[in-house]
Every structure is written in structure tokens, then in C-alpha cells.
Amino acid sequence: xxxxxxxxxxxxxxxxxxxxxxxxxxxxxxxxxxxxxxxxxxxxxxxxxxxxxxxxxxxxxxxxxxxxxxxxxxxxxxxxxxxxxxxxxxxxxxxxxxxxxxxxx
Amino acid sequence: xxxxxxxxxxxxxxxxxxxxxxxxxxxxxxxxxxxxxxxxxxxxxxxxxxxxxxxxxxxxxxxxxxxxxxxxxxxxxxxxxxxxxxxxxxxxxxxxxxxxxxxxxxxxxxxxxxxxxxxxxxxxxxxxxxxxxxxxxxxxxxxxxxxxxxxxxxxxxxxxxxxxxxxxxxxxxxxxxxxxxxxxxxxxxxxxxxxxxxxxxxxxxx
Numbered sequence: 001x002x003x004x005x006x007x008x009x010x011x012x013x014x015x016x017x018x019x020x021x022x023x024x025x026x027x028x029x030x031x032x033x034x035x036x037x038x039x040x041x042x043x044x045x046x047x048x049x050x051x052x053x054x055x056x057x058x059x060x061x062x063x064x065x066x067x068x069x070x071x072x073x074x075x076x077x078x079x080x081x082x083x084x085x086x087x088x089x090x091x092x093x094x095x096x097x098x099x100x101x102x103x104x105x
Numbered sequence: 106x107x108x109x110x111x112x113x114x115x116x117x118x119x120x121x122x123x124x125x126x127x128x129x130x131x132x133x134x135x136x137x138x139x140x141x142x143x144x145x146x147x148x149x150x151x152x153x154x155x156x157x158x159x160x161x162x163x164x165x166x167x168x169x170x171x172x173x174x175x176x177x178x179x180x181x182x183x184x185x186x187x188x189x190x191x192x193x194x195x196x197x198x199x200x201x202x203x204x205x206x207x208x209x210x211x212x213x214x215x216x217x218x219x220x221x222x223x224x225x226x227x228x229x230x231x232x233x234x235x236x237x238x239x240x241x242x243x244x245x246x247x248x249x250x251x252x253x254x255x256x257x258x259x260x261x262x263x264x265x266x267x268x269x270x271x272x273x274x275x276x277x278x279x280x281x282x283x284x285x286x287x288x289x290x291x292x293x294x295x296x297x298x299x300x301x302x303x304x305x306x307x308x309x310x311x
Contacts, residue, residue, distance in 0.1 A: 024136070024140065025133065025136060025137055025140070026136070026137055026140035026141065026144070027140075039156065040133075040134065040137050040155050040156065040161075041156060041160075041161050041164045041165070044130070044133055044165075064139075064143065066136075066139055067132075067136075068136055068139075068140070069132075069133075069136065
């Protein structure tokens with residue numbers, strides 16, 4: 001997939017992975033990986049970016065005698081997902097247009 | 106590789122970043138390895154699955170805005186030839202200006218080198234003091250004991266006291282010397298990197 005396209009998709013996928021309940025780094029990777037390639041080093045900057053944009057919040061909690069960071073989606077984050085779904089309609093229209101061009105050739 | 110080795114290497118590879126950022130990355134990768142182990146992997150497999158330290162560090166440093174040599178690996182992918190399209194006038198100026206900028210560059214390097222040499226000579230003399238304190242402690246102890254055995258008890262005890270004082274002082278000095286040496290080495294490495302980073306960018310512009 002194109003890098004720019006993938007970058008935008010990854011942000012939304014990570015938000016979607018924490019949409020239902022708070023999640024942590026490794027679980028986010030496991031949840032997202034079946035759909036789009038993601039690694040630890042890819043996830044870190046995404047989490048930081050989303051945190052800076054206030055689309056998610058971070059809290060630290062104890063787990064098995066160590067600390068683990070949990071990520072929670074904010075209302076702005078939820079709105080971002082909804083906005084993406086709306087953009088999707090435009091993307092579908094563009095896809096239709098591209099495919100039609102293809103057909104004419 | 107164990108988790109501790111991995112985190113130690115990561116910390117070393119990221120040493121040019123602010124301490125707060127380093128801790129953040131180390132915590133993040135430590136959590137990732139622990140979670141994989143919780144998931145049933147062995148520690149070695151978990152570390153291997155997270156990836157190679159050098160690749161991770163290169164990626165992290167590549168994400169940071171250009172700072173000395175950090176941005177180097179990213180450049181070839183972007184627009185490699187852009188900087189080569191310099192106007193003829195600029196190239197001419199650089200060539201004609203050589204007698205001016207080259208001596209300036211060399212003298213800057215010489216100043217840097219002399220600062221570093223004087224810094225290290227101070228450190229070497231501190232180490233010499235440290236060594237002589239130890240010598241004083243050992244010699245004093247032997248001499249003091251010998252004097253005490255030979256019947257001069259008060260003098261012997263006094264010498265032993267001085268020897269113990271030197272030993273105590275040298276222990277403190279050891280910590281100070283170690284810290285100073287470490288700091289000086291780091292400063293030297295940083296300033297050399299910065300200097301050659303500057304030089305590299307200049308070369309790139311030609």
C-alpha cells in the first residue's frame with residue numbers, strides 16, 4: 001500500500017482498536033495486524049501523534065507486578081473515526097471514477 | 106539476547122536524544138517484550154520479535170527533525186539530487202572562497218582540539234592525584250605500621266591516620282574522576298559529531 005495512504009489508515013486503525021475498550025501497545029498491534037502491517041516501531045510514533053492531537057489519552061496501570069500503559073480514545077478520537085467513515089464515501093466515489101477510466105481504455 | 110541486553114543497547118543507541126525521550130522509548134520496548142513473554146513467548150524470542158536494535162534506533166532517530174547525522178538514513182529515499190543543483194555562481198564562490206573558508210575551518214577545528222586536549226589534561230592530572238593518594242595511603246600504612254612495630258607508637262599511629270585519610274579521600278576522588286572522565290568523553294564525542302555534521306552538510310551543498 002502507498003506509504004501516505006497507509007499512514008492515514010494506520011491512525012484510524014489504532015483509534016478503532018481502542019474504540020471499544022482501553023487497550024495497550026501489544027494488544028493494539030495484535031488487533032490491527034490482521035488488517036494492515038504494523039510493528040512496534042511503527043506504532044510508537046502513531047500513539048505519540050494521536051496523544052498530541054488529543055485523540056487518545058494515556059494512563060499507566062499495574063499489571064503482573066509491572067507498569068503497563070493503557071490508551072483510551074477521547075471524544076475527538078471518536079469523531080475522527082466518524083469523519084473517516086464519511087470520507088470513505090468520497091473515496092468510494094473516486095474509486096468508481098478511477099475504475100470507469102480503466103474501463104474506457 | 107536478553108531483555109536487559111536489548112534495553113541496554115537501545116539506550117546506548119539513542120544516547121543523543123534527551124533523557125526523557127530515551128526513558129519513554131525504553132519503557133515502551135520493555136513493555137512490548139514483557140507482553141510478548143506474557144503471551145507465551147520465551148524472552149529471547151520476544152526480544153527477537155521486537156526487532157533489531159540498530160534498525161529501531163535508526164528509525165527513531167530518522168523520525169526526529171534533522172540534527173547532525175540523525176537524518177542521514179532518510180535522505181536517500183526523499184530527493185537525493187536536490188542539493189546538487191547548485192548554481193554555477195555559488196560553486197565559483199565556494200572555490201574562490203577556499204583560501205578564506207578553509208583556514209577558518211581548520212582554525213575552528215584546532216580550537217576545538219585544543220579545548221579537548223586541555224580538558225583531558227585536567228582530567229589526567231586529577232587521575233594522577235587519585236593515584237598518588239592511593240600511593241600515599243598504601244605507603245603511609247606500611248610506614249606507620251613499621252614505625253609502630255619499631256617502638257614509635259604515637260608517630261606510627263599518626264602516619265596510619267594520615268594514610269587512612271588519604272584512602273578515604275581517594276575513594277571520593279575516584280567517583281569524581283570517573284564521572285568527570287565520562288562527561289568529558291561524552292562532550293568530546295558530541296562536539297566532534299557536531300563539527301563533522303556541519304562539515305557534511307557543507308559538503309552536501311557543494
